[in-house]
Amino acid sequence: MKTKQMKSDAAMMVEIAGLKMKNPVMTASGTFGYGEEYADYVDLNQLGGIVVKGLSLKPRLGNPPPRIMETSGGMLNAVGLQNVGVEVFIREKLPFLRKYDVAVIANIYGESYLEYAQVAKKLSQVQGVHALEVNVSCPNVKKGGLSFGSDPKEAAEVTRRVKDETCLPVIVKLTPNVTDIASIAQAVENAGADAVSMINTLTGMSIDLQTRTPHLKNITGGLSGPAIKPVALRMVWQVAQCVSIPVIGIGGIMTAEDALEFMIAGAQAVQIGTANFINPCATIEIIDGMRSYLNDNKIKNIKDIVGTLRT
């Protein structure tokens, strides 16, 4: 029994651009805090990776409330990257994460090329950060963010600046709010990105009929949850075919079946986001479910299903 367990655990291991993980299941940035928020519910050691809430050079206040609104099969958010800032993260949040045997991926955000570079540099000089995920795609902040991610040249330049400052694997997180996501993915690959993660939220809105006002103070917000899964899956499939770096699939994954679909479409790992909100143990249930799928279907290794879509 014990050997069988160990065997299946080896079967779940993945390596993304040099980043070794026990399994392909990571938490998505902004949905898992700095890890500690869920440590009472989840044994963090069991996760493939933890992507922390997006970090900027200086602390950010975030947007005024209301910041979230439930929609059919999902939710809108316009948090506006509220975060403690990179220095407080290193001083106060990272020591907690260092206690765990789990890959820690710092999600970073800047308002200029220089800020991206500075945040990347600071995080590369400390123990306990294993990779960087570059957010070029937040739809809820006025400056930077989205514009960097919606222009192939700018996305490539951000990637280059970050790569220049770090030896850590660099994952670039892509926005779906563009005409041609494949061209952005290729641009960041050419600029040296070690992997892409996708997709960030889809820009959306919701209106209160009685007051004829938007439900969100920010007017628009990012849509997440199972409602976006088909879109995310299509984009992952599309990008996986035209880049040679690993793709990490994100978007509405609620179950192991959802995660497996992303891997069949070409993702080498997945991130679980909004599912954490409605089920704090979602990540662990997904890992267990994927392991069972391998056993039940006599698949030796999780890597064996990546990109096996039959068309």
Add this chain to the structure above:
Amino acid sequence: MAKDIYMGEVSKNEEIQFDYFLMKVTLPLSFADPLPGQFVMIRIAGLHDPFLSRPISIYSYTRGKSNCAIELFYRVVGKGTQILAGLIKGSQVEISGPLGESYTINPAKKNIVFIAGGIGVAPLTLLAQHLCKTVCHDAATMTFYLGAQTADAVVGLDHLRKYCYKIFVCTDDGSLGEKSLVTTRFQKDIKKYTPADTAIYACGPKPMIQSLSKMLDGEYFCQVSLEERMACGVGACVGCAVAVRDEQGQKAYKRVCADGPVFDLQKVIWE
């Protein structure tokens, strides 16, 4: 790992007054003893529409030999609470909690004043019950101001009377008790309460809390339970933000779910 998602069984779900429901949920013994002001996230397993769990404050709590039970007193305001209202005895619900920070009890404050608007009575009733059980207060030192728009929205009075004898009821239209806003009614008595030995606890709609904030102007120890749309309930999504002054006096957005729902009124910034 100390916390879990609990499968609860609905043992009662009654409409007390039009649109106001009292749900009793039986939970395993591992569910921690809740403190007044704390809440649970409740959802129906497997249901994705409505998508998010609903935060509801804990109204009462009992612990037996084989299980424990919480009561949730709620008003039907939308799709989520409408579905909760339709649950029958024996239905399964997923509960996480108890969550959030509770009211702070200060034994030095001998006078206890509660100010509730509508369903805001729920967490304050648990607090009144809790204070009665502890040695520091008895029913004689507690005064409850309970207000609502109309008599139909004055709820929980009978249960409240078990813990609090001095209850002033008022309604906007005078259909029950005095015709007054609850804050105006409290203001008439404010001189009776000296800031040094009075603790005020409030829960109700935003305009009520805001007017209380103006009235007290930081002179009294006053804690309020706030409400905001929530997604995770554990502090991760930062969706349920409220503007407060932080330790340095700077404006910061705190999380109603994890830093609250109970806040010191004088720290809350009204935007």
